[in-house]
Structures are given as structure tokens and as C-alpha cells.
Amino acid sequence: MVQTEIEKAYRYCENVTRTHAKSFYFAAKFLPKYKRKAVYAVYAFCRHVDDEVDESGFETEAQAAAAVNVWQERLDGVYEGLESDDNPDDEGPRAKALSYVFTAWKDILREYPIPRQAALDLTKGVLMDTYKKRYATFEELYVYCYRVASTVGLMSSEILGYSDRKALEYAEALGVAMQMTNILRDVREDAAMGRIYLPAEDLSAFGVTEEQIMNGICDTGFTDLMQFQVLRARELYALGEKGIAYLEKDTRFTVLFASRIYARILDEIESLSFNVFSERAHTTKAQKILAMPSIWFEARKIQNVSTDPE
Numbered sequence: 015m016v017q018t019e020i021e022k023a024y025r026y027c028e029n030v031t032r033t034h035a036k037s038f039y040f041a042a043k044f045l046p047k048y049k050r051k052a053v054y055a056v057y058a059f060c061r062h063v064d065d066e067v068d069e070s071g072f073e074t075e076a077q078a079a080a081a082v083n084v085w086q087e088r089l090d091g092v093y094e095g096l097e098s099d100d101n102p103d104d105e106g107p108r109a110k111a112l113s114y115v116f117t118a119w120k121d122i123l124r125e126y127p128i129p130r131q132a133a134l135d136l137t138k139g140v141l142m143d144t145y146k147k148r149y150a151t152f153e154e155l156y157v158y159c160y161r162v163a164s165t166v167g168l169m170s171s172e173i174l175g176y177s178d179r180k181a182l183e184y185a186e187a188l189g190v191a192m193q194m195t196n197i198l199r200d201v202r203e204d205a206a207m208g209r210i211y212l213p214a215e216d217l218s219a220f221g222v223t224e225e226q227i228m229n230g231i232c233d234t235g236f237t238d239l240m241q242f243q244v245l246r247a248r249e250l251y252a253l254g255e256k257g258i259a260y261l262e263k264d265t266r267f268t269v270l271f272a273s274r275i276y277a278r279i280l281d282e283i284e285s286l287s288f289n290v291f292s293e294r295a296h297t298t299k300a301q302k303i304l305a306m307p308s309i310w311f312e313a314r315k316i317q318n319v320s321t322d323p324e
Contacts, residue, residue: 023117024051027058034061040302041272045174046264052126052173055118059085060136060166062115067140078144082137088112092120093130126172136165143209148224152213152246155197156190163196164189174269175262177318184257188273191250195279198243201290202230216242230291240288244280251277259319267313274309275302 031054032039038057042050063085067078122128139161149155167185176182197204197211204211205228217223220239227236255273258266275297282295 020117020121023114023121024054026111026114027051027054027118030054030058030061037275037297037302038272040299041268041275044268044271048125049173049175049265051118052122053170055115055122056128056166056169056173058115059089059119059133062111063137064140064162067143075141075144079141082141085112086134086137088116089119089130089133092116092123122173128169128172132165132168135161139165147209148214149211150214152216155211155213158211159190159193159197160186163193171261174265176257176260177262178260181257181260184254184260186254187250188254188257188269191247191254191273192276194243194247194250195276198240198247198283199279199290199295201227202294205230212239212243232287232289232291237288240283240290244283244288247280248277258313259316263318266316267310270313270316271306271309274305278305 028051031042035057042053045053063082066081066085139158142158142161146158149158164186167189168182171182171185201210201212210217210224210227212222212227216239217227220242221235222239226233251273255270258269258273261269278297278301279295282297283290286292286295
């Protein structure tokens with residue numbers, strides 16, 4: 015494969031990241047170039063698998079599973095050295111996207127031992143949205159969060175570099191924290207699609223009904239429920255950030271920055287008095303820029319460790 019095709023593949027992955035994950039893209043800009051483009055390839059894979067289910071309008075779980083299976087087969091081909099070097103320019107839009115993503119993956123696997131199981135677990139998580147609309151317990155929800163978010167952190171960790179595998183335990187926690195943030199931010203949007211990710215056991219504990227969420231009613235019970243979930247997410251962020259000390263120095267700022275900026279969404283939810291039905295909590299570019307100096311200095315002060323800092 016000529017180098018220009020690899021470069022085009024990486025540019026495509028970067029464009030996907032810039033378009034669909036602005037905070038992630040902003041944070042990744044501070045990585046060394048060779049790590050940055052590899053991280054973009056990981057994100058592009060995750061995004062396309064997710065879009066395969068969310069945006070394709072499948073009517074049955076079987077249809078969604080069949081579509082995602084195409085990605086799994088191509089992924090297997092990359093890991094087993096069977097992926098062809100087809101020219102993406104000779105294919106349709108969807109096939110072109112597949113080729114670009116897997117061309118980039120084929121290249122990054124020469125350098126980084128990204129675990130195949132993490133990628134496969136991601137596809138399992140994406141498929142959960144086709145058949146699971148409710149979660150009885152936080153333990154059930156944790157599995158979902160792990161599959162759709164922690165797996166991204168586990169794959170990216172192999173690119174970022176770490177001194178001890180304990181870093182992966184913390185990466186898992188950080189991924190769950192970020193997905194919990196998504197869930198809390200998107201309660202209204204998910205309800206419109208018939209989905210309630212907040213655990214049923216927590217709804218019951220705070221006297222909140224499914225009908226209330228579907229109708230966008232924010233009362234004291236819902237406010238208390240959201241406050242409880244925000245605290246849970248913050249505890250996971252605090253745990254996840256302990257792993258940054260295990261990362262290579264040239265990646266610490268990016269991970270700490272991503273963590274703090276994403277956690278800032280929780281602050282925005284609080285500023286709405288937890289009424290996520292009124293508007294969608296988000297962070298601005300100005301907030302990200304203003305936060306950079308203090309996070310930069312904090313990242314620089316992190317001490318190297320090869321064993322658990324506690």
C-alpha cells in the first residue's frame with residue numbers, strides 16, 4: 015500500500031474525530047503527532063460502529079447485529095493479516111469509510127498492541143442499545159458503560175503508554191465516569207428514543223417514575239436522584255485520575271485535560287439545578303481554553319509511579 019493511502023486514511027479518521035468529538039479532539043491535539051493520529055483511528059472505529067446502530071434505522075436486533083458483524087469480520091481480518099489493500103476511492107461511501115478506518119488500524123497495529131477483545135467488547139456494548147432500554151441496577155449499567163466507553167480508554171492506553179498495568183484499572187473507571195456523564199447530560203434525548211439508562215433501583219429509591227422521566231418532570235425526587243448520580247460520577251473521575259501517574263509524560267496533560275473538561279459537564283448540570291430537561295449541559299471553547307493553564311501545571315507536577323500511588 016502506498017504511503018499516500020495511509021495518510022488519507024489518517025486524515026479521514028481525524029476528520030471524523032473533529033466532527034463528532036470536539037472535546038476529545040481538542041484534548042488530543044496536545045499529544046505527540048504519532049500518538050495523536052493513532053488515537054484518532056481508534057475513535058473513528060468506535061464512532062462508525064456506534065453509528066452503524068444508531069443512525070441506520072434497523073428495525074430488529076438481528077439486522078443491527080448483522081451490520082456490526084461486518085465490522086467485526088473486517089477487524090478480525092486486520093488482526094489476522096487478512097485485510098485486503100482495496101483502494102477506497104473505487105468504493106461507495108460506506109465501503110470507503112470502512113477501508114479508511116481499517117487501513118489506519120492495520121498501520122497502528124504495527125506499533126501498538128491494541129487488544130482485539132476491547133474492540134469486540136465495544137461492539138457488544140453498541141448492540142446493547144438495540145435490545146436493552148432499561149437497567150435494573152448500577153451493576154448492569156456498569157457493564158454497558160464499560161463496553162461503550164472503558165474499552166476506548168483501554169485501547170487508547172496502549173497508544174498513550176504506561177509503566178504498570180494498574181493504569182488499565184483506572185482507565186476503566188475513567189471511561190465509566192465519562193459515559194455516566196453522557197447519560198446524565200442526555201436524559202431528555204434518551205427518553206425521546208424510549209431509553210432510560212438511570213438504574214431502576216435508583217429511580218425507586220428516590221421516588222422517580224419512568225413516566226416522569228418520559229414527560230420531563232423535574233421535581234425534588236428527580237433533583238435528588240441526579241445529585242446522587244453526579245456524586246457517583248465524580249467519585250469515578252477521582253479514581254480514574256489516579257492512573258495518570260502511570261502514563262508516559264507526553265500524554266498526561268491530554269488525559270487530565272479530557273477528564274476535567276468532561277467532568278465540567280457535571281458542573282453545568284448542577285448549574286441547571288439538575289433540570290436536564292430544560293436544556294442540554296455543555297462546555298464552551300472558552301471554558302476549555304481558560305482551564306488549560308491550571309491543568310497543564312497540575313499535569314506537570316504529577317510524579318512518576320510504577321506501583322499503586324496509594
